[in-house]
Amino acid sequence: MSQNTLFDKVWDLHKVADLPGGSSQIFIGLHLIHEVTSPQAFGALKDKNLKVRFPSRTIATVDHIVPTDNQSRPFKDNLAEQMIDALESNCKKHKIKFFNIGSGSQGIVHVVAPELGLTQPGMTIACGDSHTSTHGAFGSIAFGIGTSQVRDVLASQTLAMNKLKVRQIWCKNKLSDGVFAKDLVLHIINRLGVKAGVGYAYEFSGPAIDALSMEERMTICNMSIEGGARCGYVNPDKITFKYIKERQFAPKNENWIKAVTWWESLASEKDAIYDDVVSIDASKVEPTVTWGITPGQSIGVSQKIPELNELNADDQFIAGEAYEYMGLNPGQAIKNTPIDVCFIGSCTNGRISDLRVAAEIVQNHKVSPNVKAFVVPGSEKVAKAAIEEGLDKIFKEAGFQWREPGCSMCLAMNPDKLTGNQVSASSSNRNFKGRQGSPSGRTLLMSPAMVAAAAIEGKVSDVREFIKK
Amino acid sequence: MKEVFQTPQGKILKVSGKCISLVGDDIDTDRIIPARFLKCVDFESLGDAVFEDDRKDLNGKHPFDLKFNQNAAILLVNSNFGCGSSREHAPQALMRWGIKAIIGESFAEIFYSNCVAIGIPCFTLAKKNIKSLQLSAETGNLFIEIDIKNVIATEGSTKHKLNLKESSKNMFLTGQWDATSTLLSNFELIERTMENLPYIKLNK
Incomplete structure (x- = not known):
């Protein structure tokens, strides 16, 4: 069983209770929603006569169904219009912050949350979208959930989950010219297979990862799920902190200093124990x-x-x-x-x-x-x-x-x-x-x-x- | 008028029914329910669209279209079933077509947890045993009854030992797979956990 990894630390911090069946109840620090996987969750809340318990911990945007040529409303596609309309009214009713088209901050949910500074190290982040693993690039534990779980997070800000094992994917050497983060992650998935990550969180580390920018790290963590891992992460470092600093929702002034000190303490320890370790030579990766x-x-x-x-x-x-x-x-x-x-x-x-x-x-x-x-x-x-x-x-x-x-x-x-x-x-x-x-x-x-x-x-x-x- | 679909409720102790075999590895949730069917604000109409593109492609020969598979309730699949997108629409579509349980070599993680969350037990079984079950389902009617407590499937006088995660088993047996009320019962603990998280204060 893993010990002293970032995953262990963040998991323990967010564990609310051991549930009778053997799984754990985990607090979700940041919940992101979009138009496709949330309407039925709001519908279920209504059916069960429940409210959104911590509306400030959920953030919404619209991304999947939006046309990219003409975004004027109503959308030509009536079904798409119904979906954005449902999200607008659900956010309004439950007092959830919504970055709508034209707000200046709308976009793909996994692009928007990092660029607003919402995504931070040490958080648990859930969203009804499998590419939520993207946010792990900041040293958060981030994973995709289904609509019933979206309902549970809205109602309780928690989820019932089994703890994942941790596999370290050590990427040695550096990527060559013309070879990018996307090539590296495709190579890793090819090497390990599309289901090797089932039951695991992937920790991407080593010199090739340390050398990547935050956006490149996001590309790597984004595709963890394509290797079967619901969650992938990179230990936070100076590159992470520099990216977050002064973004809209980043900690400010003396809180910034405190946050960085805390974030630095989250990285996997040198003596951390992993359930599995794999080594990849980044210098051998081609486009x-x-x-x-x-x-x-x-x-x-x-x-x-x-x-x-x-x-x-x-x-x-x-x-x-x-x-x-x-x-x-x-x-x-x-x-x-x-x-x-x-x-x-x-x-x-x-x-x-x-x-x-x-x-x-x-x-x-x-x-x-x-x-x-x-x-x-x-x-x-x-x-x-x-x-x-x-x-x-x-x-x-x-x-x-x-x-x-x-x-x-x-x-x-x-x-x-x-x-x-x-x-x-x-x-x-x-x-x-x-x-x-x-x-x-x-x-x-x-x-x-x-x-x-x-x-x-x-x-x-x-x-x-x-x-x- | 179409009957309103009844979703599972409470304790799930047993599942029984006819088996349907669907051969293939890495069958992703885009194949189970193509993205264009996600443009809906409820799950009601998804049952008819399950495997829509694969079924069109096979022109009536897809397992979900074969006459002898109609009214089947237990789906037999291979490896990494349900990989890809987290869309709960995939198990919802299977459930609304009539699937009540799935037996497979392995399941993708988010798909598996979505199935638990809506009351569809997913069991695993070794590759060769799945193959033999698939073969019997393809060559004749295979009816089984699954006892969830003992994780055993009974087919006439034959018994198959299946595998089921202990935590999922307990959830089905107690009805806690429908997790919301259990989660909410710990509300004081939730608030305490939240107050102890450094970032809650730092982001104020």
Whole structure:
């Protein structure tokens, strides 16, 4: 059993009680809600005649269903309008702070909470969205929950949970030029598998992680869930504190000093005991691309799609399904695979640093004539910063569409969808069958820089060749 | 008029019914219920949409469309079932189609906890035993009765020992899977825990 890890410390601090059945009751410090997974939870509160016990500990925004072309209300899609309307009225009724479209702070919930300084080390954070693991980048214990659990957090600010085991993923050495956090996390998921994290919290540590910016750490923790781990985290350090300082909801004045002292005490101890330790050599990671229908089915851009007999017996069934669905053959190179749609955005890679990297690749190039390419900033703040830096112009001049913030084609709950069996190069997190809105649409996951290179070439390309140019 | 679906209530001691086999690893919640069906403010209409895209693709041959699987209540699945999105709409859709329990090689974590939270027990069983159960469900009608206390599935005179997390078992047996009232009963402890959290004061 793990001891003296950040996970243990934060868990113990938030444990309210041991429940009779053997699980624990855990206090949730920050509860984030959005329009898709909350309406039924508010409905259940009403049915049970319960109120929101600590409304100031819940924060709302709208992200999944928002259109990215025309955000004027009412939305053209009546169902989407009903959902935002339900969130507006639930927040009003229960006195929950809501960052709505046009507030200047709306955006993807996992982009918004960190940039407002709401996400802080040592907190427990829950949200009805599996990518809540993102917030672990700050040294918080953050995880996705379902709607019944959203109801429980609204009603009691607590959840019934079993304690997770802790696996340290030690990333040694550093990432090479042209290789990004997204490549590293895809590589980790490929190495460990998509279900290895079930029952675990992942601690990402080592020199390669220490060298990452907060936004890069968020990309890593964001995809913990794609490796099966409900929660992933990075021990907080000076980079963490610098990011948080002076943000809207950050501790101020003498509280800031006290907070930093407390945050410093939270990191896993040198003598911490882990349930498992894995080592990854970051210097060996290439720009990485998925070829299949799970985020674990990835290869370096210079590699070939694996043959069945090169895979573990347990991975062969889904690989067979993937070859067929993707229309790709084992032994085939992934490089030069033709691309129809390029999507830069999402809670994984829709932050300002992601847009900067992609813009640098795109500058002075044109999007291939057969490609539809678009950029969806992760939040209104990201969009504003990008426009101030002129990134929107760079993208538009190259032939990208510049859109309004939201989740967009990561999960295609809004009008941004693949059609037919189009192939997308996507900076998002899931390449599941049908994920991007067409039941036969195909998704290749990669870093924003690799998406930018694919947009220019019209096919999967090695971004390192662009950097050399 | 369509009947109103009755969600499970209170103690769950036993589940019985016909088994339905769904073969495949890493079946994610986007496949169980595609995102476009999440545009709803209640769960009522989700049952008909379960596996919508997979079913269309197989044109009537998907297990959920086969005639002999209709009215099945126990779903037999393989590894990492329910991975991906946290959408509770996935187990809600399965439940509203008629699924009352799931037996599989392994389950994704959020999906599993969503199932507990809405009263669907998920049992695990070794790969080869799942395969043999799936085969009998595919070749003829397989009816089983699951005794949750002893975690045993009975099929005629044959008994299968299943696995169920101890904490989940206790929740089903006591009815505490519907957790809200248990959680609220500790309200003083909740307030005390909150007051002791450094960040509560530092963020004032």
